[in-house]
Amino acid sequence: MTIDLLKQFHAFRAYFYYWLLQEDRHAVQSPLVFDIYDGLFKNSKLSVNNDLDLEIIRIKLLGDYQILNIEDFGAGSKKLKSPKRITSNITRHSTTGRRFSQLYQYFCRMTPARQVIELGTCVGINTLYLSRAVKGTLYTFEGSEALYRKAQEYSKPANIKYIYGNIKQTLPNLLQHIDQVDFALIDATHTYEATLSYFETILPYIKSSGILAVGDIHWSQEMEAAWKEIRNHPSVSISMDFYECGILLIKEGVPKNHYVLRF
Numbered sequence: 318m319t320i321d322l323l324k325q326f327h328a329f330r331a332y333f334y335y336w337l338l339q340e341d342r343h344a345v346q347s348p349l350v351f352d353i354y355d356g357l358f359k360n361s362k363l364s365v366n367n368d369l370d371l372e373i374i375r376i377k378l379l380g381d382y383q384i385l386n387i388e389d390f391g392a393g394s395k396k397l398k399s400p401k402r403i404t405s406n407i408t409r410h411s412t413t414g415r416r417f418s419q420l421y422q423y424f425c426r427m428t429p430a431r432q433v434i435e436l437g438t439c440v441g442i443n444t445l446y447l448s449r450a451v452k453g454t455l456y457t458f459e460g461s462e463a464l465y466r467k468a469q470e471y472s473k474p475a476n477i478k479y480i481y482g483n484i485k486q487t488l489p490n491l492l493q494h495i496d497q498v499d500f501a502l503i504d505a506t507h508t509y510e511a512t513l514s515y516f517e518t519i520l521p522y523i524k525s526s527g528i529l530a531v532g533d534i535h536w537s538q539e540m541e542a543a544w545k546e547i548r549n550h551p552s553v554s555i556s557m558d559f560y561e562c563g564i565l566l567i568k569e570g571v572p573k574n575h576y577v578l579r580f
Contacts, residue, residue, distance in 0.1 A: 379409060381404040385461075433451050458482075
């Protein structure tokens with residue numbers, strides 16, 4: 318079996334198990350998780366007409382045919398194999414859809430949102446969505462210089478600090494200068510080792526009101542293994558699997574539990 322067929326089989330198997338295990342709001346027993354989950358659906362309905370200007374930027378990126386020379390530090394792209402990639406293709410295949418960008422907004426707003434971290438800027442769609450929820454500064458990290466520059470072409474809000482370089486070095490450098498992280502989105506590199514490393518590096522800065530999000534948790538067997546290890550970490554009290562991403566709550570005194578939720 319070829320590597321591509323193995324990846325397709327993994328994607329099918331991962332989604333099949335998610336489909337079997339997923340729960341809706343009525344099946345959630347925890348009052349805390351029910352309130353969070355119910356609030357997410359209410360937020361989705363209320364946000365139908367929000368941030369439409371950001372979707373205009375997405376449309377512009379989908380019509381942007383500039384060729385970018387991408388430096389990959391991790392697992393790369395499933396569909397875009399060459400380091401020379403067209404901006405429109407990157408936007409189509411490597412960015413989060415509006416529904417999940419708003420999900421990240423929702424969970425970011427559940428925190429004080431004073432100091433927020435995003436690992437993996439890409440073309441900056443999630444960055445812009447998160448910036449609308451941030452009350453302080455959003456630090457977004459990108460290892461590819463071409464993407465770092467492209468993300469700032471169409472909009473550059475004042476509350477975003479774009480950081481270019483190898484995240485293994487740039488992330489610890491930033492954390493030396495801030496006291497805590499309220500919300501973090503880990504959506505870079507997509508390897509087992511890197512994902513665990515990012516989680517372990519950020520975790521000491523997450524306080525009891527903090528939330529971590531991990532993107533593409535079923536993207537590969539490596540990412541699934543990393544997600545399982547992260548959600549079982551003693552510091553994680555509640556983990557929520559939305560298939561495309563996972564959400565982690567760090568709350569002292571809350572019984573540990575894991576949920577597979579429909580969204």
